[in-house]
Amino acid sequence: MKYHNKPNTFVELVELKVVDLKRSLEFYENIIGFKILEQQAEKIYLTADGETALLSIEQPANILPTQQKTAGLYHYALLLPTRADLGAILRHFAEINIRIGAGDHLVSEALYLNDPDGNGIEIYSDRPDSEWKWENEYVEMATLQIDAQSILAEGASTPWNGLPSGTVMGHIHLHVGELDATKKFYQALGFDVMTPNYPGALFMGAGKYHHHIGLNTWAGVGAPPTPENVVGLKAFTVIYPTNEELQTAITNVQEIGSDVSEDNGVFIVQDPSQNKIKLTIK
Template sequence: MRKHFHKKPNMYTSHVQLKVSNLTRSIEYYTTIIGFKVLEQTADIAYLTADGKTSLVSLIEIQNAQPLREGFTGLYHLALLLPTRKDLGNIVQHFVELNVRLGASDHDVSEALYLNDPDGNGIEIYVDRDESEWTWNEDGTVQMTTDRLNFQPILATADEKWDGLPQETVMGHVHLSVANLPQSENFYTNVLDYRVVARYGAQALFISTGQYHHHFGLNTWQSANGQVPTANMVGLNSFTIVLNDEQIAAKIKQELATNGYNTETYDAAPKFGGQQAFSTMDPNGLRIIFTMDGE
């Protein structure tokens, strides 16, 4: 598996926390359909794992939950990266057997499936093509398409041994619905030091570190000039970015302060994304947790 894009010194996302309206229903979906296992659970929160050690996704039940709506910022989708094409073939077979509705696209750099959880949170499950097959343009952008996915060669790799998400599954990227694209671009590139690697007109862009096709997507398709979600609205609660070391952490804290963004200490359990973390709110009112605990 080509995991070096999701290791230090890259700034990759290790964890996403979602607000849900019914924890029992969501656990059933994420374990039975998606293939997670429950690492730990309390009355109102569940930590989900693929490797039995760390949590990629956690679910927190909120009271008087309000549904997702257009016109708000938040999660467009979280994206789970599988180790091999065979794993994608196996989960496709699993979805077919359970008659799961899904979308699918060939993005040239990757092959992807798309689903929505019971609260409407978007989920992408994908496999990367080998990086030697990615096309980088002279301007430093990577070629990404949205073509019809050819399922036949994917299913041909399957060995019918699907037993939940593979242990090597990682959070491949996070795609955000933002209110203002130039403002979000400024924050993620000038403050956090990501690089733009692709643009879709004036409504979407993709950013990364280390020549990955994208660690984040940002778009305004359903959220242009959008409002910040209320606390009791289902959807994204936070996402965790792994930083390389204390020096990078200090630099980002300084950049955040210089640009008027507040930070606060965030004591998180290791399974949630590390200890001695700090957090901030991006321009869209979305909470980012920064940690140095990670690969």
């Protein structure tokens, strides 16, 4: 998990708005395997290791169901420690008859599903980075069929007891209105283009990771932001390894015209599609 620790910049907490908090908690505990870290009246923080919040769910007043063809969350992605862990959760999904999608992305193997509100979830394991294929500064990615039997076989002796404690927030993938200005924004935050030629999408990462940030225009070029009172992404947090790198990111986004506010030492900014990002150090 070296790409999700110092000295790298990475994504950690993803905050979601949901219609029914009780329904969502049941899904995230029983289907995905999270544990409760902290429970408030209208917001619950979820964890894999009992210490770090990876996801929060909250039920705002007068929240409306999801709308199609808007910018916002495409999926957030939970990175499991091993391929055997991926096999264990794949077996778990099969045993409880959960319908999923899947993809072999060359750098990783991934499973896909939605929560009860339609928020997209990816659960994946990385192939060793020694096996990633590079062309200059770009890494090769694709979407191929997974070898489900091989993944299941690898996890055959690994019990499923919820998300393994080593699970991290691997990346977040966003619907955006257009790619060019959005690319410049995330470059200002410290992420580099890792895969530039995927149809309608860009993948950006820090520290030569295949991606911490995915961007796509699959909801349509010019897709409007998701309204505040609609379920979906509320915010996500980017963790910087040093205060110096955090301050550099703040200066960079201000120089390209983004407004930055501060709340108890956490800096808040919005990308060109009004996805809200919290910037901090750990």
